[in-house]
Amino acid sequence: MTLAQKDIKRMIVGLGVSGSATARFCQRMGWNFDLCDSREGLANADAIRQQFPDARLTLGPLDGELFCNYHQLIVSPGVALAEPAIQHALGNQVEVVGDVELFARGILAPVVAITGSNGKSTVTTLVRDMLVDAGLRAEMGGNIGVPVLDLLEDGAADEADVFVLELSSFQLETTTSLKPRAATILNISEDHMDRYKGLADYCLAKQRVYRGAHVAVVNRDDDLTLPEDEISAETGFTLGEPQSDDFGLQAGELNGVAGEWIVRAGLKLIHSSEMKVRGRHNLANAMAALALVETLGVSPAKACQTLKSFGGLEHRCQWVGDAEGIGYFNDSKGTNVGATLAAIDGLAQTPANIWLLAGGEGKGQDFSPLQDACSAAVKGVACFGKDAPRLQQTLADVAKTASFETMDQAFAWVQQHAESGDIVLLSPACASLDQFRNYHVRGEHFCSLVGEVLNGG
Known part of the structure; x- marks a missing residue:
């Protein structure tokens, strides 16, 4: 028997930025939920109790037996699924999801999903800017800036043309229903090895971004970014000479200035000297963004106008x-x-x-x-x-x-x-x-x- 949303008992696990946003979302939806955090001395506990008076707040070590009293756990990205209490709940058929999964179940607009070890925020911002410059209403959030469920405030779910999401491996672990219009793993290198068993385990989490994706945008220079499962369409980018219809680089000058051209199918799109950001890694970021926006009908030639004015992000080279x-x-x-x-x-x-x-x-x-x-x-x-x-x-x-x-x-x-x-x-x-x-x-x-x-x- 499928329960009505109002009858589902939910526990929000972890009250950081995304957990608090999840609580606000559940409250707006009129859903039944409780709250917990592993920190016994949560500094804003009193404020949380005032903001969510109908929710029971539990602090201290996570309790697997307590979790089994709920139909659904909404687990914040900072809480590892390997936690014994979470594993106990999973073993007792409690559904475990994250805020991105709730978001995916509540939207109709297409999603561009971006993950990788490095460059996520730069590419996410570039894609959003390219889409806005092309006249689309593009909302950006996830692991960058606004929590995904806050993007659904004030009717944004109905008004947005597209959602551009930066997603961490932690967020992807609890996401199954996103089905993005376009998805990419920009690159893979060791990160968060204190949470994963090894690089293969980390890659497995990243690969979840491709689940149900219409188009995969892959880094031809990094085999770990290739989809493990079959995707209906695929395009790629490389810091070398491109094959087929991929994006790639070609050495050359513009007005006597040496550098490299971003090229596609023999067409020179933009010269490195025309871009404000430096470094070949930013050329890779630019190509990934061009490939992603093309899936939403924005021509690479038009999107290159955004590249000419993009100055990069703070704290990123x-x-x-x-x-x-x-x-x-x-x-x-x-x-x-x-x-x-x-x-x-x-x-x-x-x-x-x-x-x-x-x-x-x-x-x-x-x-x-x-x-x-x-x-x-x-x-x-x-x-x-x-x-x-x-x-x-x-x-x-x-x-x-x-x-x-x-x-x-x-x-x-x-x-x-x-x-x-x-x-x-x-x-x-x-x-x-x-x-x-x-x-x-x-x-x-x-x-x-x-x-x-x-x-x-």
Whole structure:
């Protein structure tokens, strides 16, 4: 027997940003729900009780027996499905979903779904901007900015032409009904190894983005992004010469400026010198965005006009300034090895001229893939934070290295060594939580250090 929505007993597990948005959504829908969080000392507990007076709030260790009293658990992305209490509920036929699954069940407009280890936010923003510039009402959310269920406030579910979603592997674990118009895994590199059994387990979560997708947009340079199941249509992008109708690159000049053209089926679309963002990884991001918007009827030629004005996102290989011939770049969003490799590759010159600031909470990653990139393009590495010793040990044979407790100390060391023509790059390859509230705060701190240099401090 299928229960009416009003009769389903729901428990929202985890009261962070997405959990709170889920509670607001359930309240707007008039649904029956309770709340729980593993934190016994939840700072805003009283405010939550006032906001949701009809919901019972349970704090402390998650209780599998309690969960079995509900028909459905709505689990926040920050709560691992491997938690024994969640597994106990699953074993007793309790449905476990996430906020993206509820969102998918409540919309009719098409969805563009974007995941990957790196570049998700840049591509999601680019796609939204391209669609808006083409005259469509495009709503953006998910792992970037607005929680998905907040996108459905004030009739947006009926008014939106398309939803553009950045999705994390954690969100995809609890999503089965999305069926996007277009979906992509931009790239795969080790991340969140503290939550997954290994790279294969992480890939499996990412692959869920293709479930029911009409078109898959794949990275031809990364076999792990290829759909494991058959998809009705597929297009791709590559940093090499493209095959068939894929997007790719072709070396060439524009007005005497050397660079690379983004090409498609023999047609030159845009030259790298016409784009404000730097780095070949941003050329890959641009091609992915072009392929995604084309599935919604926006021509790549038209979408390239957006590329010419797009300045990139804060904390993502963001140019901060130049002082005494030294360029400073903030890539604080580089929270894993793959992101840092992309940042180094995007800024690399010959001879090597990058001074890298890296470190923080490594999340169990293998740092050895950084060795070749640092050997080719990096003069020195200033390691800081919790995993600084491990980073230094990995890179000591390929570049000048030093290990410090804080970013301030690492930055001061780099300042002593960098000279005109060099680049100072913050791309930590690690999470920030050992010393900073989040990567935003870490990036802002780096920018303040650079600001003192720019102002002659």
